[in-house]
Structure formats: C-alpha cells, structure tokens
Amino acid sequence: MTYIRNAWYVGSWSHKLEAGVPLAVQILNDPVVIFRTQSGKVVALADRCSHRLAPLSLGRCEGESIRCMYHGLKFEGDGSCSEIPGQDLIPANSRVRSYPVIERHGWIWVWMGDTDAVDEELIPPIIGPDEGTYLLGKGDIDYQAQAYLIWDNLLDFSHLGYVHPTSFNSTETWGETRPVFTPLPLGVRADRWVLDQPPLFGDQRSDQWFTYDFLVPGILILTTKTFPVGKAEEFGMTTPPDDAAWIQNSYSAHAITPLTDGTARYFFTFGPHADGGTEAGRDAFLELAFTAFAEDQTFIEAQSRIIAQSPGAQIMPTSADKGITLFHRLTDKMIKAERESKLEPAA
Numbered sequence: 001m002t003y004i005r006n007a008w009y010v011g012s013w014s015h016k017l018e019a020g021v022p023l024a025v026q027i028l029n030d031p032v033v034i035f036r037t038q039s040g041k042v043v044a045l046a047d048r049c050s051h052r053l054a055p056l057s058l059g060r061c062e063g064e065s066i067r068c069m070y071h072g073l074k075f076e077g078d079g080s081c082s083e084i085p086g087q088d089l090i091p092a093n094s095r096v097r098s099y100p101v102i103e104r105h106g107w108i109w110v111w112m113g114d115t116d117a118v119d120e121e122l123i124p125p126i127i128g129p130d131e132g133t134y135l136l137g138k139g140d141i142d143y144q145a146q147a148y149l150i151w152d153n154l155l156d157f158s159h160l161g162y163v164h165p166t167s168f169n170s171t172e173t174w175g176e177t178r179p180v181f182t183p184l185p186l187g188v189r190a191d192r193w194v195l196d197q198p199p200l201f202g203d204q205r206s207d208q209w210f211t212y213d214f215l216v217p218g219i220l221i222l223t224t225k226t227f228p229v230g231k232a233e234e235f236g237m238t239t240p241p242d243d244a245a246w247i248q249n250s251y252s253a254h255a256i257t258p259l260t261d262g263t264a265r266y267f268f269t270f271g272p273h274a275d276g277g278t279e280a281g282r283d284a285f286l287e288l289a290f291t292a293f294a295e296d297q298t299f300i301e302a303q304s305r306i307i308a309q310s311p312g313a314q315i316m317p318t319s320a321d322k323g324i325t326l327f328h329r330l331t332d333k334m335i336k337a338e339r340e341s342k343l344e345p346a347a
C-alpha cells in the first residue's frame with residue numbers, strides 16, 4: 001500500500017511534546033524526530049544523523065538545535081548541520097531532512113511530502129480538545145495493522161451492531177440501513193439517521209443523527225446528536241436544524257497515521273458538548289471509546305494477519321462499502337497524480 005505523501009499527518013499530541021525532550025516517531029516508514037525548542041517552536045527532522053546514521057532522537061536539545069550524542073554533530077531546525085566537533089568544514093551533505101510541521105488543534109502535524117507543495121490550508125478543520133465547544137478526552141492506540149484497514153473500519157459503520165453491541169449499545173439496524181455518502185474534494189461525507197436506538201448512557205431511547213467527514217490522509221470528524229424518538233421523521237429524515245434541542249451531542253476527531261506499511265497509530269478525541277457536559281461525562285465517553293476501539297482493534301489486527309497469510313485473496317465488496325470505495329478511489333487518484341507530477345520524493 002502506498003500512502004499520499006503531500007499531506008499533513010499527525011505525529012504526536014501537543015501535550016506529549018515536552019520542551020527539550022526529543023520524541024522518536026515513524027510516519028510513512030520514515031524515522032522522524034520531533035522536538036520543541038527552547039523558544040517553543042516545534043521541529044521535525046529525519047531521525048538519522050548524517051554522520052553515521054545514529055538516531056537524533058537519542059540526542060540532546062540545545063536551545064533551538066539538537067546535538068547527536070554519538071559524535072556530537074549539531075543540527076538546526078532547518079536540518080542544516082552547524083557544528084562538527086574538531087572540524088571546520090561543514091560539507092553540504094551533512095544536512096538532514098527537515099519536515100514542515102504545524103502545531104494545531106492539540107496535535108503536531110507533519111508534512112511528509114514535497115516542500116514545494118506545502119499547504120497549511122490542508123490541515124483538516126477539526127475542533128481541538130482545548131477549543132471549548134466540546135469537552136474532549138484524548139486517547140491513542142498503536143495498531144499492528146495497516147492504517148488503511150482502520151480507515152475502512154471508520155468508513156463503514158455497518159460493523160457497529162456486530163462489534164459494539166455492548167460497548168456502544170449498537171443494534172444491527174446499523175447494518176440494515178445505509179448512510180448517504182457525498183464525495184468531498186478531499187474526502188467523503190456520511191450522513192445518516194438511526195431510529196429508535198438505545199443510548200450510550202442511561203436508558204432513554206432516541207433517534208440518532210450521525211454525520212462525519214472522512215478526509216485525506218485518514219482523518220475522521222464525527223458529530224452525533226440524539227433526539228426524542230420521532231424527531232427524525234419530523235425533520236424529514238435529513239439534517240436536523242442547528243437550533244433543534246438535542247438530548248446528547250458528542251464530537252470526536254480521529255487521525256490514523258501509518259507508521260510503517262503494517263503498523264499505525266490511532267489518535268482520537270471524544271466527548272460531550274460543553275453545554276450540559278461535565279468532566280465526569282467526558283471521562284465516561286473516553287472510557288467507552290477505549291473499550292469500543294479495543295473491540296475494533298481485535299478485528300482489524302486479526303484481519304491484517306489473515307490478509308498476510310492469504311496472498312492474492314480478493315475482497316468482495318457489498319453495498320455497505322460505498323464510502324470505502326469512494327475514499328480509496330480518491331486517494332488512488334491523488335497518489336497517481338503525485339507520481340505523475342514527480343512531487344513524491346524518493347523514499
């Protein structure tokens with residue numbers, strides 16, 4: 001599987017990046033070191049010293065720089081080497097790759113593609129955990145599976161009634177009805193009502209409105225609102241009015257970053273609307289999310305193992321796979337365009 005390179009990938013949580021402590025991550029197979037400089041700037045460099053290829057993440061942050069602690073070469077935020085102990089000449093090939101990086105919405109976004117194609121506008125319009133509208137808990141999960149299998153899980157909620165009947169209280173109605181999928185320039189939108197459902201908490205059944213955008217390069221932005229049974233019909237089975245009184249309103253943003261071809265890190269937030277929400281409610285949402293996402297993980301990692309044991313085995317799509325098909329069609333097209341424009345740097 002090839003992934004889009006000209007995109008922003010979540011490399012870390014903002015709050016996990018302590019000043020002066022280098023963090024080793026892997027994104028699209030590239031070893032990357034992320035660190036926060038003394039002035040608070042976030043830097044992402046290839047985690048590979050140009051001298052003898054030791055990881056810079058074992059290095060020492062010094063002001064705005066990082067020093068490789070094997071033989072002491074020092075590197076600046078732009079990747080240039082500024083010091084070679086005992087040697088005046090700094091050769092041009094001492095530079096390491098520097099990745100464009102932006103800290104926004106509580107995440108550290110790393111641009112993995114061509115620097116000529118960097119576009120800040122491509123950071124998805126999520127609501128971050130400190131932005132007030134929702135009380136959002138934060139979680140992450142490491143997967144021994146291809147990132148795209150996690151996308152596919154999130155692009156097809158027909159699994160909810162089978163995988164999450166007790167955690168999310170989901171019923172098999174999820175598989176019996178289909179959302180409306182709308183292609184977006186950089187993703188897919190899914191909207192749906194699920195009628196007369198048990199709630200996540202408590203016992204009041206409700207009509208539930210789910211709307212999400214699944215965006216390049218693997219970002220899910222989901223809003224769920226529940227209403228008294230019968231309201232979906234009253235709203236014409238379409239988008240509920242913004243000012244309609246809801247019972248529960250929750251939000252979550254998910255970012256699935258391919259670490260390698262066969263591993264991924266799944267970052268997510270989840271929680272209730274600040275209007276009526278509480279910190280205890282936020283924690284309950286987060287605990288529920290961890291339980292439910294572990295259920296997904298069991299399936300997806302097992303699925304990944306079977307795929308590895310079955311060279312050449314083909315999938316047999318159903319009508320529930322429409323969102324997956326639309327999204328993969330889009331990413332395949334983008335990967336092809338990257339190749340053709342030769343914007344994709346050599347791996």
Ligand code: FES
Pocket residue numbers: 049050051052053054068069070071072073
């Ligand atoms: S490997 Fe980094 S200084 Fe030698």
Ligand SMILES: [Fe+2]
Pocket residue numbers: 153159160163164292296
């Ligand atoms: Fe799931």
